[in-house]
Amino acid sequence: MIPEAISAAHYHRATSYRRNQLTPHTLDWVHQPKTAKDYAQLARVPLNRSEMLPATDYIELVKHGRIDNRRHSKPLDIGIISTLFRLTHDVTARSLNSDPPFFYRSVASAGALYPFELYLAVHHIDGLDAGVYHHNLFDYSLTRLRRGQIPEIPPVDRNVAATFCITGIFFRSAWKYRSRAYRYVLLDAGHLLENLRLALVAMDLAFSIHLDFDDLGIEALLGLDPQREGCLACVHLHDAHGPKKTTTAVGLLKPLTEDILRASTVSGKEVTYPDIIGVHRAGQKISTRFTEANPALNVLVNQPASWIDLGPQEFQGPADYVRLLRQRRSRRNFVPASGSRAGLVTFLGLMAGSMGAASKMPQASRSVLVTGLLLGAGLSAPPGFYLLDPDARQLGRVCGGRLTAPMAAACLDQMWLKHAALHVLFMTDLAALERTWGARGYRYAMIEAGRLGQQAYLAATAVGWGVCGIGAIYDREAAGLLDLSDDGALLYLVGAGPVKST
Structure with missing residues (x-):
């Protein structure tokens, strides 16, 4: 029997991870799902x-x-x-x-x-x-x-x-x-x-x-x-x-x-x-009345106090697309090394090229996320929490400080993540999604976060960085670290930066 429909905001909160409250779970390897459908x-x-x-x-x-x-x-x-x-x-x-x-x-x-x-x-x-x-x-x-x-x-x-x-x-x-x-x-x-x-x-x-x-x-x-x-x-x-x-x-x-x-x-x-x-x-259920809506997302308590211009696009290249697809991997062996300004600007330029006005996605998908960055040490901008404006090519500084280590702790204590040069944060306002599109809006936001996450994998590979996506998050702990609003949520995090040579 299919259960009654629930709101997506309720689902997201009900499935949030809480420190010291995770129920132990043993994987049933005997019944591991098949990786291919059988016809x-x-x-x-x-x-x-x-x-x-x-x-x-x-x-x-x-x-x-x-x-x-x-x-x-x-x-x-x-x-x-x-x-x-x-x-x-x-x-x-x-x-x-x-x-x-x-x-x-x-x-x-x-x-x-x-x-x-x-x-x-x-x-x-x-x-x-x-x-x-x-x-x-x-x-x-x-x-x-x-x-x-x-x-x-x-x-x-x-x-x-x-x-x-x-x-x-x-x-x-x-x-x-x-x-x-x-x-x-x-x-x-x-x-x-x-x-x-x-x-x-x-x-x-x-x-x-x-x-x-x-x-x-x-x-x-x-x-x-x-x-x-x-x-x-x-x-x-x-x-x-x-x-x-x-x-x-x-x-x-x-x-x-x-x-x-x-x-x-x-x-x-x-x-x-x-x-x-x-x-x-x-x-x-599709809310056709609001398919082309552009809701105001109330994600952050504090807005950026200043903005940094990324300057003209600087792309390292060329980069063979097929080779990147074959080389793409999740890599966790980040090292606390300096990332070049060219690498950072190239990475952010490639990300911005798939976001905002440059996006080829349906209109609804262009307005469901706020993209943030936690910059670590060794980059061309001071460490801190920033918002990315892909159209203006600017970083808005929300607050300073080295936040990659506490964010790694909020990601189920995966402390290797603290060595990443930066964390890309895909955030949304769960209440705004629900008001505008109902539960369908949650699909838009999560699919868009995954789509941009895949772009982050390719962009990082193109500049010679390692990269790894993280969906396992102590949700409210991460929200508290970023000072998100009551309805603000971090949906997905992608760590990127120099990795140890193998």
Whole structure:
């Protein structure tokens, strides 16, 4: 039985970590979730892994990336789709020190649990029949789940050749993080979404990103078990040269088989956490009246007393994008070394290139976060707590002092984090999200924090720094350290800076 919907603000507070109040939890290794969905009874369409990936400078990709009025000169075909999947979610290395082997991926994930899945709804792609497909990461293929003309979800006024759908399987993360897992499922969906966005820009393709859609309709389209897996983002691939647009009603969809629905079950012993189902259900309601809203977020008690101009953009480069994807790792071996001014300005410039007015995300996503920085010693600005204004390219100093060590303590005493040159802080106002968009706003904020977190991973790698995302936080302790408002919340922290050479 699905529980009653709860508010997202209530969910966030109910799943907050409190010092000395964490309930002990032993991982059930015998029933560890599977890392891949199993559609053993269905045929697979192989993708081409031999084709060379495009040579793209990551610095230029972020600086000049545009999605408006883009038109790929070639017909959209299965070869282009193959390349997009490789750039979005790929295996980058394998470790044989575990049984089974551990596969490193191009996408960051909390606890390396990878709760996300990728689907492709095809309307007209050369070499692929119309229908719905699931992406198989490990054998690089597509499993056809549905054949024939399908509805366009969400409907738009442009021609749609195909739609990428990002879902999250709740228990993959809940196996370790229990009720708090929905936070990580959303963050990880944001990580994957940013890789997909960058891949589409690198391929010079026209696309649109959608966080609002008919949840129940898309669950039926993809064949998801709604108590175990939910769709979190859709990305339309547009093609002005495709056939005339046709529409199939969602209500005419034939239900998929029970075998397909059972693929959302990833463990022989799953636990259902009512808080996760409740907050996801609450977020299914879309407040269309306020989709384009720009709410005032009351996150900080104290506002910046002064602002520092970052100056002209200074980008170190070039940086091969494909190489960065393969080199991206979570690295914790930070060293208390001086970071160059060029490195700091390049990192912040790359982050700002995906935020604010430069963002290619839906309007709602551009106004759900406040981004802060804790600067440690050895950087070109004095240590302290700052806000980042991406449009004005300024840092607003909230307070001085070396706060990276107490923040490391607030991150479940992960004291290696105190040596990071800086902490990037993604914060929001939970009450403002609820007032403006209901629980759907929480999805916007967490997905956006994850998306920018993935950008931080790539930007840090580009300047030769280590980087690691942190979602495990004593929530109110961190809020007290930053002097956040009663409804202010730190959603995600990313530590970055020089690391020990290996």
